[in-house]
Amino acid sequence: MRIGVLTGGGDCPGLNAVIRAVTKSLIRQCGAEVVGIEDGFSGLMDANPRTRVLDWRSVSGIAHRGGTILGTSNKANPLRSPADTERTLANARALALEGLVVIGGDGTMSIAHGLADLGLRSVGVPKTIDNDIVGCERSFGFDTAVATATDGLMRIETTAMSHSRVMIVETMGRHAGWIALEAGLAAAADIVLLPEIDYTVEAVARVCREREAHQRYTVICIGEGAKARGADLTVQHRVEGSFDPVRLGGVAHVLREQLQPLLKSEVRATVLGHVQRGGQPTPFDRVLATRYGHHAAQLVAAGRFGEMVTLQGGDLRSVPMARVANQQRTIALDDPLLVTAREIGVSLGEH
Amino acid sequence: MRIGVLTGGGDCPGLNAVIRAVTKSLIRQCGAEVVGIEDGFSGLMDANPRTRVLDWRSVSGIAHRGGTILGTSNKANPLRSPADTERTLANARALALEGLVVIGGDGTMSIAHGLADLGLRSVGVPKTIDNDIVGCERSFGFDTAVATATDGLMRIETTAMSHSRVMIVETMGRHAGWIALEAGLAAAADIVLLPEIDYTVEAVARVCREREAHQRYTVICIGEGAKARGADLTVQHRVEGSFDPVRLGGVAHVLREQLQPLLKSEVRATVLGHVQRGGQPTPFDRVLATRYGHHAAQLVAAGRFGEMVTLQGGDLRSVPMARVANQQRTIALDDPLLVTAREIGVSLGEH
Amino acid sequence: MRIGVLTGGGDCPGLNAVIRAVTKSLIRQCGAEVVGIEDGFSGLMDANPRTRVLDWRSVSGIAHRGGTILGTSNKANPLRSPADTERTLANARALALEGLVVIGGDGTMSIAHGLADLGLRSVGVPKTIDNDIVGCERSFGFDTAVATATDGLMRIETTAMSHSRVMIVETMGRHAGWIALEAGLAAAADIVLLPEIDYTVEAVARVCREREAHQRYTVICIGEGAKARGADLTVQHRVEGSFDPVRLGGVAHVLREQLQPLLKSEVRATVLGHVQRGGQPTPFDRVLATRYGHHAAQLVAAGRFGEMVTLQGGDLRSVPMARVANQQRTIALDDPLLVTAREIGVSLGEH
């Protein structure tokens, strides 16, 4: 039995722990040969496929390391053209691969699903630091991202406190606010703004003003996909008229422009950026990633291709890959964590 | 509405985050007055009860701090004598407490349960860094303990590697091996020995010898409650005859005595000790503790005294306090995490 | 004896450890009364001065905390107008202050120097995370900033490696490149660009191209004051023509624009930003700040007002405040650390 393993999409802490667990489990349980494919699907599309044997030794000592020893690619897509597809399938046949374990996000899962119809079967392992995969309550990498964002927020808080400032910290999370919500709670941010709840500039300013009087400073945690609601659109548009939010470096800077005119305190914005994706996984993420990798190997051993590993109710399970494509798991308005945040006094920027 | 809050039993990261969430939720949801009771039940048993008002301000900025701002006590027991009981109940009446939120372990829950029969009602929040509460899949403080133990294991690994040694690291966990298992997995320990599986000295030695030949070093993670199985009892007893394990500083030293005669490499033992209980909670534990605290307040608001908050299937629920007393949640032999460890090649010291 | 203590200028890890050591030393050595002045000189300029007594208890348990318990101010200047000056001096007299301990940067020292001429004497403690005070070889806060920047660089490196990218990371350091140089060395960045050495875009690109062939990725650490040298000015100006570097978020983005056209690999830029100023001081900085604070108290005790504490040759000494004003200690071109970097193969962007 020969199984290929690849990682696709953006860097995510825990990838190496998954690779290690998949490989060791497949070797030990199935006596399989495991082939590492380099740089995501790109390594399988080339005229000369880039692969390496993954044996016991080569995956030892990697679980705590950030990144992926196999490399990854954001753009490689074997379904882009018939020629690409054919070369990919031919390479897989030449390598005698009976299947793939594909570790990646939405895009990678779509491709794997497409290739399955053409005979190259996969088991999927979801990868997202944003924790927004449908049907999966906690993805590996997320805990590390939250820890990094929390550390950033708490560093910023000392400055906010010392200078009696309003400090805005932007976390990752384009579609879903999980990082902002959990890091905001862990760092005891005063205001947490999420892509799921359009904020009211006036509501945000009101909280800042109340705190000006007593605590003197405010920390705002904003997910990168958050935006002001209807009533504020004019304000935001005017802002965007003169300050391109992309060039400004994100929504934190947009909010700064909206907020400063309404407040006495100085308002500053920081974008945490790429640091949230990288680095060593937390112990939690190493264990979780190990569980995902081991479960993927079990699915392979059971011939259950076409499935993707998920975490549900605290247990590892699997769902059909097809079901998760092109959707995001956003925070429901009655999500218990959101309710908790609101009821312990965190402002969500609601009027 | 006046509600008392107390923390009992050993230090545990996240206690302050629970106190904060309970207090803020009770104030915001119920307009309650919250009274902090100092040093566990001890503060309520004294002739002059030691309490302080917990208002919004006094619980702000504490979520990330280790320990408990209220103090705790291991020994205070209002049920010890009728006089103690009466004084405790009289104090609670004098303070006009309509109920307690009691954050503690087994012992604390028993006491709370006993007091309920006498008219002082409680809601319980389970506290254990060992993660061994029945019916509760993850307790706050555990993630921090695992992170600290993992850090210790990885520091020790660099020494093991540099010196080609066998290094034994003892983690907390008298009855249940959760810390040893998760930290062992996170740190990629070669051998993990648990209270739940009596180890065979020869099996442990065999793994070390195989590694001597190739990787040259071995890291063993042993939970403090682990012991050698039947066949080895004579060895262990002989060891215990001359070296009292308490004086030796724990099972790591016992295992060292058992193992050294069988190996060429030098064997060293380290007991991580108290550091695992203390310090700032991880961001994960701050969020989890916040959820526990908020849920406890919801139970109070709903008048559901006599219940203890738990985490089941990823959600916060509650169980009758009575049900959890005097039991530990140990690792089942078919626990998925245990199976994962075994199947990715971690030795559990089994023959 | 009554002595005032204030912190001025930007947040810097270690301020609280200085405040604690100054206060405890003055109380213990001189039996002094110590008065904390809030928000830098601002607290002393107001009609109602904002001060609080600093006794033993109030400065206990603060050494490891980030920020300043006294608050700080970037802008308050008692020398701005005769009225401001008079009010400040009158307040100092009313508070019966015999002198100040002033913890701050350049600006703060200038003010303190100016007030001394008017009869309000000070001892200075230099504060700069940039480590650029003349005559002072290591300022507190710098080690923490380097540690934070190093952590950021290493997180980014895992992404660079996984994606075979060129990643540019901008650290603080407008005039002096100490943070970039030390963090770059600690994180083993491939290229380190400093304000002291104008870089050549082509030289930077050449290193990236050589690494594309072998190691496949490159990490560039750039201090915020770095810029391309003469030959590149046209390029940079053109870039600046269309992309305002301030809006772009710093020189990292300028370099990205310069570099991307010359390389096959994707180039990404990250600005670490405010996180470098805040947070808990490292143990090193707590000890160093404690030494600074204690030495300042000794100067007060000896009546040596007008002096500023420095570190020279590993020992604490003092220099006249006047001597340090309005200068920065930049990295000399023959600085041993710079030579070390070059000779172990770190590219400094020199042709």
Added chain:
Amino acid sequence: MRIGVLTGGGDCPGLNAVIRAVTKSLIRQCGAEVVGIEDGFSGLMDANPRTRVLDWRSVSGIAHRGGTILGTSNKANPLRSPADTERTLANARALALEGLVVIGGDGTMSIAHGLADLGLRSVGVPKTIDNDIVGCERSFGFDTAVATATDGLMRIETTAMSHSRVMIVETMGRHAGWIALEAGLAAAADIVLLPEIDYTVEAVARVCREREAHQRYTVICIGEGAKARGADLTVQHRVEGSFDPVRLGGVAHVLREQLQPLLKSEVRATVLGHVQRGGQPTPFDRVLATRYGHHAAQLVAAGRFGEMVTLQGGDLRSVPMARVANQQRTIALDDPLLVTAREIGVSLGEH
């Protein structure tokens, strides 16, 4: 030019950063071939010497890793017997080594000095986490050990505070108390006991009792070489009569036995142990180790064998190896840091 590099003695954070800087500097400056010798002198004494080429690639990416990629040995001594010596020298000749860079402690330097008389010349790099090399004001690895010990102390403090206990934490430092002193200061320990100052049990107890009344808890940091002074010898001897301090696991336990009878609070002891020697070096230590390694290469390039790198007055210099053998740099009683500790109110256990 062919130069050997070896690491001897105990694990120490920063060894890999030294190896990397030595190797890269020698390759770049001298075009040297660098030969890594495995497991300290042991690799050079064997009939089949164990060595590997150290080229640019093989020392890249190791600066932040704990331990030593070359392995080390505590016991190997080529001077033990004439046969061992002859084999070592013959191996060095066969390998065409023109000299060695020897990274190690006292013992390693003695051996290197002895071999120099027999024609095998060395440059020394001092290695000690205890920071006790004569003529060297700060050795690499020390900062990391202090950081680890500080972290341990602060975790223990939360438990001390929560339980109103006296907690004793034992750090490394058999002959010199540097780790205990700096970690004690960084963690704001209440009492710091050093090998250099014999403590009085009664003085220690008095501080604990004073704190019992107000702060309610006490943290004591004790270096492993500390002991009670004359007047207490009887007490200690009695203790040692019944409790062997080695079996007790160190002086922390001895002090606990001495102290508990004198106090109301519960007293607990923790030995931090091996964790202080291992793990990733701090950024500070990576930079310092890089400087040491680079300077060693410069000494080799200048033919200055027989010298050992040191740090003096903040600069790298060198001293004759002979001068440092068999001595320790202990803390002088008028050391400024010791004076600082005393004058900010840290008890040193003096009567």
